[in-house]
Amino acid sequence: MIETIFNIIALAQGTGSSNPFSGPYLLYTLLYIVFIGSFVLMFFPGFQQKSQVWFLSRDVEQKLTMIENYLKDSKSVSEKLLKDKGFPDPKSFIDRVIDRFVIDPVGVEPTDIINRMKLLIRSNEDTVRDMITRIQPNIDPVSRSEIEVSTEVMSALNLIYKVIRHYLLMAKKLNSIMIMYQLQMVAPIYVKMAEAYDKAQKVFLQGIPVGDGLGPLVASRFLMKTDNKWTASKDTVAGALEFEQRRLVVVKAEGPMATVGTPGEAVQNVIEKEGGKVTRIITVDAALKLEGEDTGSIAEGMGVAMGDPGPEKIAIERVAVKYNIPIDAVIVKMNMEEAITEMRKEVYQAADKVVEYVKNLILERTKPGDTVVLVGVGNTAGIAQ
Structure with a gap:
């Protein structure tokens, strides 16, 4: 032939x-x-494996290039933002914050690990904030929050790029087809994640509400009906109003800045202020959906609905245990991209449904004269109170 x-x-x-x-x-x-x-x-030892590694690496390298392009775009967006805000040397600032990290506290001895974690997380946030205000002392809170979010997105993209690159070079160095196979399988997922982060950065800089703002949006629907508002904790506000002969205290991150606030500490302060006389805590948050589930679908459960590393969530759990307060959770489902980019129509419409859902929960599970704490968890970018 x-x-x-x-x-x-x-x-x-x-x-x-x-x-x-x-x-x-x-x-x-x-x-x-x-x-x-x-x-x-074909009969020489290792030739077949080397050829497979070579072909697989070409595919992974293409994905890595896509992630690198998203990183470069994020850097250019951040640099332009810093220039617009009057930073004299944007590149120097970017170089300082892009590789910042927080080392987890010692877990072998778990005693007081939450307070140690809280200290590290808060200290890191305060340090970045101080770096910004030291360069630009008169910067307004909204612009400052835009820079903070922009640096977080940039750092996340930088980490994704470096990790994928690390395992690609390691697989080549060791001529490991197993590492390369695994890398080829997960690389498309991280490309999708990088694309979502890239979109999110632009959305946050426009001050547009994101999907994760579902909780704060629900809370704001209640807070708009009262003038009795106060600062409950760092970057977090609370307000009290009367609802069907019940006292309703609503907590959310302070908008319209792009922040999630400190809702755990705020709830703790509110309940202590009420003398522990709280009948129920209701938490509302966005939650990642499984493939096949509808965006904007609502689910109800028990516990603190909050995607937190630990300090804020456990603060609510501890005060709830102290005063024996049940905790209800109401979530609205969406995927990661929908959570960190502009709020979809389905999510916005779900907010009205959740408001009615919460009202029904209060009427079903409390009685006149009770005090209820409602927590709208999430990033409150573009959502005031």
């Missing part, structure tokens, strides 16, 4: 020369050598 193919090629060349070094015969010889050489190499 192969000889027939070579003969056809030779005839197509239109020559009848018998010279072994003439066009068709030379082509025949070269192709024959390549074919035999490839066939023989």
